[in-house]
Amino acid sequence: EAGVAQSPRYKIIEKRQSVAFWCNPISGHATLYWYQQILGQGPKLLIQFQNNGVVDDSQLPKDRFSAERLKGVDSTLKIQPAKLEDSAVYLCASSQLEGRAIQYFGAGTRLSVL
Amino acid sequence: KQEVTQIPAALSVPEGENLVLNCSFTDSAIYNLQWFRQDPGKGLTSLLLIQSSQREQTSGRLNASLDKSSGRSTLYIAASQPGDSATYLCALGGDSNYQLIWGAGTKLIIKP
Numbered sequence: 404e405a406g407v408a409q410s411p412r413y414k415i416i417e418k419r420q421s422v423a424f425w426c427n428p429i430s431g432h433a434t435l436y437w438y439q440q441i442l443g444q445g446p447k448l449l450i451q452f453q454n455n456g457v458v459d460d461s462q463l464p465k466d467r468f469s470a471e472r473l474k475g476v477d478s479t480l481k482i483q484p485a486k487l488e489d490s491a492v493y494l495c496a497s498s499q500l501e502g503r504a505i506q507y508f509g510a511g512t513r514l515s516v517l
Numbered sequence: 518k519q520e521v522t523q524i525p526a527a528l529s530v531p532e533g534e535n536l537v538l539n540c541s542f543t544d545s546a547i548y549n550l551q552w553f554r555q556d557p558g559k560g561l562t563s564l565l566l567i568q569s570s571q572r573e574q575t576s577g578r579l580n581a582s583l584d585k586s587s588g589r590s591t592l593y594i595a596a597s598q599p600g601d602s603a604t605y606l607c608a609l610g611g612d613s614n615y616q617l618i619w620g621a622g623t624k625l626i627i628k629p
Contacts, residue, residue, distance in 0.1 A: 412558075505566060
């Protein structure tokens with residue numbers, strides 16, 4: 404069974420530029436999560452999708468971050484414009500059901516904003 | 518508000534030792550607790566999941582315990598190996614809202 408796929412693995416941009424990350428969850432997984440993990444901290448949930456609907460985006464900085472999940476499968480997370488403090492690893496995870504199912508994580512995208 | 522703490526932030530031990538990693542939390546109203554492993558440049562891998570009604574879970578050389586009354590969980594690693602070197606994070610699933618609340622992790626180094 405293929406795992407959660409993320410791309411790119413690394414991205415370096417200058418502040419005020421835009422960047423997009425892509426995630427392909429495990430086939431059949433209805434729930435998809437985007438996390439931000441700053442060095443030395445645990446992951447912080449940015450947004451949770453159930454199929455193609457948003458369950459929780461309370462911690463998503465909506466003035467600069469946006470996310471969508473087309474047809475309930477792949478998802479993209481965009482930052483526009485980026486700030487220095489956005490430097491982090493962005494993790495995508497998926498699970499079979501909402502809530503209490505085990506989440507499976509992708510390898511993440513390491514973003515450096517200069 | 519649930520807070521999760523993992524102490525120490527880093528730990529270095531010789532190969533072969535048994536060791537314990539700690540996770541403490543402030544609110545005992547949890548649904549479950551998970552221990553994850555994170556390798557550099559890689560994502561998170563779930564190691565063990567303990568339901569709130571359980572006291573412990575075991576997988577190979579790993580044993581995780583849960584004591585809700587004291588707000589603590591421990592991850593016991595037996596006969597440590599250099600391949601166990603990684604960052605270990607605990608995450609709690611809330612009772613009313615299943616958002617995972619994460620600790621900052623313990624970076625473990627096993628010296629050959």
